[in-house]
Amino acid sequence: MIPAAVEHVRPETLDEALDALTDPEAKALAGGQSLLPVMKLRIVRPSVLVDIGRLGLGGVQLGDNELRLGALATWDTLESAPELKRPSLAALAGCAAEIGDLQVRNRGTLGGSLAHADPASDMPAVVLALGAEVVVRDARAERKLSAEKFFLGPFTTALAPGELITEVVFPLVEGSGSAYAKVEHPASGFALAGAAAHVTPDGKRSVAVTGVGAHPFLLPADADPLDALTEAEIYGDRFAPTEYRRHLAGVVVRRALDRARENMEKAA
């Protein structure tokens, strides 16, 4: 459990960091809660770690129409930020509170979780259901990716080499409600099945699931979510064989929708 030898740099500015990340063997280090474990197992061996902790990317900014969360916002920040204590954003704090333990929540970050793209991680479902955009930059340019286009497969995203997530932007919908529901893996605590739901006063709903397939995904808006799950490709293992996991996905989708509606009623 000792990682291979690695260099460590801690840039003070975003440009310096992006510059350091042009090295194809470099890896950004945020909270280290996913990266260091895989380095200790020597599954990943970067030549240099670019610590992005000093770039001031941890902010929570609530505007009139959107919420901007810095990539370095920790789970603890999301759980406790007063800006997020509103029914439409309840899924964010609710989900963050269910991640790991206190130590992990003090270190683990939103950007790190999205970039790592563990298919059983929780927050991606919320980012999808709330229709967020992921703001990414490399040494040359900045671009925005819809969450739906971001997750491509297990531990695989649309991030190009050298790109950093800087922010995640959530549109705000008046009077809506959201929630996250999860059945946790008995050992790891990650999602055996997790679902985030967002419902709006005009009757629209958006539901995303995680932990059940190669990557988290949105359920089609026009079909019954439970029907959609019977069609979906669901992953099976010893902790949740396919049939059981499909069933669990249905359970958490229903629970998330019920709670999102309750939250919406609170908003009214």
Next chain:
Amino acid sequence: MTESVIGVARARVDAPDKVTGATRFAADGHVHGLLHARLVLSPEAHALIQRVERNAALAMPGVVAVLTADDLPLTGAGSDRTTEPLARTEVVFAGQPVALVVAENEAAAEDAVEAVVVQYEPLPAVVDVEDAMLPGRALARVVEEEAGGGDMESIHAGVDNGQEDGDEEQLSDNVLDTVHRSSGDATALLETSDVVVSGTFRTPWVYQAYIEPQVATAWLEPNETLVVSTSTQGSFVTQRELARAFGLPLERIRVVAEPLGGAFGGKLALMEPLAAGAALALRRPVRVVLTRAEDFQATNPASAQVTHLKLGARKDGTLTALTARMIVDRGSNAGWGVEGITTLLVAGPYRWKAHDIRGYGVQTNRFTFGAYRGPGAPTAAFALETLLDELAAELEVDPLELRLQNAVVEADVGVSGNPFPRMGAVEVLERIREHPLWKTRASLPADEGVGVAAGYWPGGTEPAAAVCRVNQDGTMTVVTSAVDMSGVNTGFAAIAAETFGLSPDQIRVVAADTATGPYSGASAGSKVTYTVGAAVLKAAEAAREKLLKAASEELEIAPADLEVVDGAVRAVGSPDHSITVAEISAKALRFGGRYEPIEGHGGSAQTRGAPSVAAHLAHVRVDQETGEVTLLAHVIAQDVGRALNPALVEGQMRGGVAQGIGWALFEELVHDESGQLLTSSFLDYAIPLADRVPDIDTLIVEVPAPDGPFGAKGIGEAPVIAAAPAIANAVAAAVGIRLRELPMTAPRVWAALEDAQA
């Protein structure tokens, strides 16, 4: 008279150091010139080793050696983990140590492990324990080894194998041991019983999950003494095992047992041969520390077991007969297995008119079996206590009353053929019968239920000795060689304080090593307080005699008219006539002193075990949608003989229940069909975390052990035994399903609920 300290709750003597981080564990000791070893583990479950390619590793910076079995100065006899710490020619489980990379620092060793290439010739992996028993099946070990002896089994429970018989069942050579216990015609009696229930029960390999991974450090003193500083449950047994492995005289080996960071049966002579072998080969100090992943793969968890069990009863609730066939997966352990213990405990603390019980110890290509709190007991209790509940349902009687009606009392003959000593089976069951949880169980919300179960542990014995020394300042040092596991030193302090007449704060308990200490067996088998504690009591008495003799001269009063109160000796009935223990001791411990040092030696050789029995109530809620079982409350009543320190006794009861929750709901080491371990981290191996352990109501029942110090008996193992079946019976009470396999994970419960509806 001083107030008694027996029965009074006190903090553990080791608590302040542990809480403040002052304790030095085995991996913390600074050793000059220390080398660090890392293991090369076999990726194959069963294979012949063809070649170990080490040059690339040796060329790496900081690497001192790459050692294989041939490089260690072993005698070569034996194929157990002590005598063959690195696989010689054949690997018999995935995760078996094959080579040792030794380097100047841990990182260099770890780097070099990847550069060692071992070529294997794969052999069929034997992973299905029942199939492995059939004649003609592939063997889990093909290379014949010379036998190496060893005495690991006796450390835990030392039970015999029942009677020999000429009964010729056709079995493969994977069956290393058979046990047969029978009395009366059980089969005939079952046929005429009014009700008969039966089932096949499966339990998995379970990991001890101690906090501190296995670690040992070894070096040679200039005079060639091999010193081994280690995290172990027993110093003398480790010394013996090392002498056996390396063919060294005992006096050349000194084993120092460091403070233990948890063990639960799993820390006995597994790492020491590696560290010692490397130190002997290289003549430099070597430390082996396992990572958690290595600890999962390369150590010695509890056996998986398959139990076929059948029970009968008469209409009036009298139990008639039981037949059992119990198959114990020993993995690679050719030395011993739990088939002896589990065939004894499957009868539970109940009376049977006839029994026919067979046990089989079978080798497979999985791990090396090792002891884990109550080895062979939780597996047996799961089968028995589940079926007793089913029997009660068939008979339409209260399951607790059924158990009470048949509970053993003193002199009832058990399936061992020996009469039970006095044991509180009836008392603990009566105690939980009065508990509000049991009385109100009929009025619980939907999907909730309460289950009951009971189980006992026979209790081990082993001769032991202790020394009590009074220091110049009037305090006392108690010296034993027992490893302080589960707070035994705190119990010794109370025993010595009470016997001698000091307060426990004036007593320090130290663990000596094999070069310096009085004899003690391993801390295992629920025997330490019962045996070493009895020796401490005698040593304190002996010291007290010396004290009174000296005081008698000082005070000119006969010893019989003296008492020791609050650190002073005084005349009975005339308390002003006194002299302090410190004053007497100061007169003894000085140049030209007048009295023998106030020091006593005591020994014990218990000849009968003191069994401890516990009854449980579990209260669960089952989420019918997800299959998740939540334990809402748990009650345990245990006969502890005498609670020397109720806080510690309750701690043992809670810890046992917590581990029982692991058996019931979470813990399972899993291999795939080719023998690859799928659970080698806490990401895959679930244990009951704090938020899954509810309030546990601990009810202490005291039925004194005739030979125990102040009536105390061993209590460590009993509380884990019947926790899982109580939870299983609660699940049945809640939602009507009965699982035949542990752990009762959410997908299994859900599938059973689906089946029940179909």
